[in-house]
Amino acid sequence: MKATAKELIEIDGSHGEGGGQILRTALALSAILNKPLKVHKIRAGRKNPGLQPQHLKAVEALARITQARTEGVRIGSETIAFIPQETQPGDYRFEIGTAGSVTLLLQALLPPLCSVSGKTRLTLAGGTHVEWSPPFHYLERIFFTILRRMGITVNADLERWGWYPRGGGIIHVEVHPASEIKPLILTDRGKLMRIGGLSASSNLPAHVAERQRDYVLKEVGEKFNVDVDIEVDIHAQANSPGSFVFLTAESENIMAGSSSLGRKGKRAEDVAKEAVDSLKDYLSSEGCIDPHLADQLTLFMALARGTSSFTTTKITDHLLTNLWVIQHFLDVEVRVSGELGGSGRIEISNESKSLI
Numbered sequence: 001m002k003a004t005a006k007e008l009i010e011i012d013g014s015h016g017e018g019g020g021q022i023l024r025t026a027l028a029l030s031a032i033l034n035k036p037l038k039v040h041k042i043r044a045g046r047k048n049p050g051l052q053p054q055h056l057k058a059v060e061a062l063a064r065i066t067q068a069r070t071e072g073v074r075i076g077s078e079t080i081a082f083i084p085q086e087t088q089p090g091d092y093r094f095e096i097g098t099a100g101s102v103t104l105l106l107q108a109l110l111p112p113l114c115s116v117s118g119k120t121r122l123t124l125a126g127g128t129h130v131e132w133s134p135p136f137h138y139l140e141r142i143f144f145t146i147l148r149r150m151g152i153t154v155n156a157d158l159e160r161w162g163w164y165p166r167g168g169g170i171i172h173v174e175v176h177p178a179s180e181i182k183p184l185i186l187t188d189r190g191k192l193m194r195i196g197g198l199s200a201s202s203n204l205p206a207h208v209a210e211r212q213r214d215y216v217l218k219e220v221g222e223k224f225n226v227d228v229d230i231e232v233d234i235h236a237q238a239n240s241p242g243s244f245v246f247l248t249a250e251s252e253n254i255m256a257g258s259s260s261l262g263r264k265g266k267r268a269e270d271v272a273k274e275a276v277d278s279l280k281d282y283l284s285s286e287g288c289i290d291p292h293l294a295d296q297l298t299l300f301m302a303l304a305r306g307t308s309s310f311t312t313t314k315i316t317d318h319l320l321t322n323l324w325v326i327q328h329f330l331d332v333e334v335r336v337s338g339e340l341g342g343s344g345r346i347e348i349s350n351e352s353k354s355l356i
Contacts (some may be wrong), residue, residue: 008038009035011037014043014045016321018321022042023039027082030305036276038079039079042077043055057105058105063111065087066241067086068084068085069083093123093125096167098167100167102136119174124168128171135244137259150181152176153176153252164263182304185308187310192249194226197248198293200243200245201233201242203238208234208268209234210234211269212262213232217336220279223329249283253288258279285313285314286313288311294314295319295322306347306351309347314342321334323348332349
């Protein structure tokens with residue numbers, strides 16, 4: 001359909017959590033619905049407000065994929081206009097040029113690419129394992145697994161790791177068209193079955209990744225009466241040094257993940273402790289899915305026809321802000337039970353036809 005001026009959707013980018021997720025969610029829904037969008041006060045409360053390289057690339061990449069007209073798309077801009085035309089599947093390569101997160105870029109691209117009739121192949125270059133964003137392994141092992149249960153198939157592989165500050169990582173993603181998105185109920189995690197994970201390092205002595213693994217085995221193995229299996233990769237290909245711990249808790253009905261990144265001067269044991277503490281917090285709290293998965297699933301649940309629901313160990317401002325953006329675009333009913341910072345339940349009902 002052709003969008004008219006009166007259908008312009010305006011979003012206050014400083015609302016709630018006020019981060020880049022507002023922009024990414026709004027762009028994705030603008031592309032799916034083919035509605036013009038204006039976002040103002042983008043990241044207004046941040047130390048460096050406005051568009052930064054990874055946000056800029058999200059707008060530019062979606063503009064290319066949807067043949068959109070744009071205004072205000074430059075570093076530091078706090079207001080942009082985005083007028084999409086038609087989402088085109090195909091082969092695309094996008095480079096952030098810094099250690100900006102390729103996984104956050106993918107968050108903006110994935111929903112509209114699921115809605116087209118053809119398969120899309122993406123090559124994304126930048127940061128694959130950086131602070132304040134889901135690491136590649138979380139998407140691959142947790143998020144994409146859940147999307148398959150909703151009828152969405154995404155395959156990805158990691159060619160090269162990208163650590164802060166140099167970036168230079170490369171991932172390849174294959175997005176298959178979805179005939180529909182199925183609603184999903186995730187309210188009971190069930191019994192804990194096993195704990196797995198990965199301890200990896202690049203351009204560092206082998207003992208770094210090994211010490212990270214040993215700490216996890218000691219701390220987790222003593223507390224939970226399940227099998228624990230931690231892979232070690234001491235030769236993760238990258239342009240710069242870095243280390244990483246990723247842990248998974250596989251229960252009967254869901255898998256949760258936690259992770260931590262190393263940095264200069266940070267002991268291997270402290271890297272592992274961060275991931276272990278996060279995993280323990282999840283396993284000792286009520287709720288089915290971890291807060292990171294809650295943030296990422298809400299948009300897809302809103303696009304599905306019917307009612308989806310989940311319980312989460314923590315209701316975050318990030319989650320509530322994402323729901324706020326979604327309700328500007330979609331006629332969905334959202335019910336939130338629980339307090340900010342505590343466990344709770346989210347229910348999303350869309351009684352119109354599936355948008356994909």
